[in-house]
Amino acid sequence: MNSFITLCQQSIGEEHVLLDEFDLQPYLTEWRKRATGKAIAIVLPATTEEVSALVKLCVQFNINIVPQGGNTGLVIGSIPTRTSDVIDTIVLSLRRLNRIRSVDATNNTMIVEAGCQLHTVQDAATQHERLFPLSLASEGSCTIGGNLSTNAGGTAVLRYGNMRDLCLGLEVVTADGEIWNGLRGLRKDNTGYDLRDLYIGAEGTLGIITAAVLKLFPKPTAQFTALCAVNNIEDAVSLLHFTQNQCANKLTAFELISKFALSLVQKHFPHLSNTIPTKSPYYVLLEISEYKSESEIERMNQLEMVCEKAFENHLIQDAIIATSNEQAKTLWQLRESISEAQAKEGKNIKHDISLPISSIANFVQQTDALLQQAYPTCRLVTFGHVGDGNLHYNVSPPIGEDAQEFLAQQNQINRIVYDSVNQFNGSISAEHGIGTLKKEELVLYKSATELNLMRAIKLALDPHNIMNPGKII
């Protein structure tokens, strides 16, 4: 083991191999503090070649590797979780691999390294009058490598797709330490198997993504936001189609928020409470982006027209249309404060699920009923990216009862929710991934055939099982 560490130090410099228990902790603790792991060392390479050298050492010494970006994941996927007596794992942090290698504004692409933080990439795109559309709550600290490895989603998926759709090419260090240069900035390339999409979403279990070619887009010249009151989820889905038929891809966000979710924001963020309507059972936050000069926008603002027509068709009961950027920001704050408001309210049981859009209303109706039957006083916090079929369907403990006792029922509650998701052909993880948190559930809901295909791929690309072992499968 000592010679392994010495060789690591020789490869990347002594100061980039952390060994001190105190230094290790931030890399070994899951950010929501649900788990802590053990590691021999944290290694911080600064180049792809250094990553390659380290992986080759790990193969030689049979050491496991947990690749890590910003360590902001939600499924305990980026820390060591093996509980053997012998510590045989390193965390390989990509933080120092954080250069923007190039921006090609004419090709609408940029090449960035895995350790670049998302906000840095967004800013670099802006500097070139382009948009990199991925937008997440953790954008201030998450990294592109993590975004790719978990196929991150967020609020812009409706228009721009998830991380998989925003990436044209990858550079990967394979599980045997070879460097695959797949940094192609091409929109079309039919030359063999799609290795790119295999590494994307693999949560570091097949190899280490070290750099990527990202897609850039024209920057909208203006955005219009409204919060619409709807009677039920059916109407929200009808409003989605109505708006898409009118505006097609100019619709850049369509977020559902339940009355109870809004009331939590009202309770915990009193400064926002003036702007919060609470009459309707559900609200939709929608955003339309324009790409025209200002004078044209003036006469072309479609949002008002869409809201008017939707009102005439009884799809919406009411609407607040932001008349300034500031007001738009406030409406978005309502949406973005839900998670924090929930946290202030206390612990809860979270589900990041997706469904065919045509089944969302029935799913919510059925699952609400099943949960209220089993736990009559539980509180349901329902919100999410309805345009993508993605719900954050969270269950809060009853007021005044023992929260711990309720939270101890998590397995039973998950079973009710996920069985229902499964019945409607949905997914138990829409955008967060599997990690260790949903590993056992994956086996419950995936067919043996699919699991066998996944195992065959894992064995083919990581034959020594050293890449983030214990995650996904």
Added chain:
Amino acid sequence: MNSFITLCQQSIGEEHVLLDEFDLQPYLTEWRKRATGKAIAIVLPATTEEVSALVKLCVQFNINIVPQGGNTGLVIGSIPTRTSDVIDTIVLSLRRLNRIRSVDATNNTMIVEAGCQLHTVQDAATQHERLFPLSLASEGSCTIGGNLSTNAGGTAVLRYGNMRDLCLGLEVVTADGEIWNGLRGLRKDNTGYDLRDLYIGAEGTLGIITAAVLKLFPKPTAQFTALCAVNNIEDAVSLLHFTQNQCANKLTAFELISKFALSLVQKHFPHLSNTIPTKSPYYVLLEISEYKSESEIERMNQLEMVCEKAFENHLIQDAIIATSNEQAKTLWQLRESISEAQAKEGKNIKHDISLPISSIANFVQQTDALLQQAYPTCRLVTFGHVGDGNLHYNVSPPIGEDAQEFLAQQNQINRIVYDSVNQFNGSISAEHGIGTLKKEELVLYKSATELNLMRAIKLALDPHNIMNPGKII
């Protein structure tokens, strides 16, 4: 062998196992008649279960399988090509697996079987007031299974993506005859490795796609088309960005056509020649789609405005803006007649390549010069989907010289073109795939690391090497 055939007949019915030499020929001959293969039989299953039963028989008897859709591919990928003395291959045609299983207009999805022809799928979408955007020259006979297996492209990729982007889920019969049901109609699903994208574009070498969930879109209410004269490719690329900045995703087509390509259309389709301008070295066919009611379109037609501004900025020299659907159709005919005009002119050497959009102009300039240096009288037919970086860069024999002698130089000409493509980080197959036609070239231009990863996946998912052997790798 006899017992294998008897078991096949028992599985799917005697009349669906073709054995007669005469019946076999259409399935064994490549449509451009460049190759003919040999097979024991053509089997025509009608259900996924029948496909599964047949594959299991093939595993048992060690028989190779060539899956086939419409047999309209361009890289000799859908007929047997092995030249051993023993005939040990069947062609498994998906033609009878041609049901549209369901349409979910609210989810904007439909589930179709692999043998559905593309035009049938387009029509079914239209019947539900939706758009299935894939659009190809062969849409009257190609099938969805073939479109998926070759990750088909076409003229709508700029706005809607290629076939990979139009598919949410698959049903696949694996190489050991198991049925993987991955028919999920979900926009977000992060539950393990991306098997879908692995089978898409694998040209039938990893398993047999039997059905798919396809994405549908709102149907545009109107489309506006123009043919713009540009001085050079740099200006065409500038016009692309200018238009995208103005219209974003309303730009649904952007096709480059060289003067010489248009002159071939003029020569061989005299009835179109009135509409053909021939002053400029290059032309761009562009199309803008609107999603509004007719009265709104009236005042919002952006195409005229864009052309005006582009003219003011000296990006274009002239423009024909179609004033009727019929005129728009004629402009599209110019584009769509190029391949046929080329065929009428005689054989030529075709290249389906892609490049970073920022490199197209330099690539064409450099490669034109290299070719003209080596073959001073060759004629270059350059056209394609510039918005996707995809060029059809074809080389025609000189007029008045021996065409056969020129065509015999194909390998040397390919080398000049593909070396240049490689130097600009492009792809030697943008949308047609590899098949057997580009198999040797793949080895020249892919890294050993990438080829090894592809081989590892092939071995993992098709361990007996019975799935379309000899294709891709």
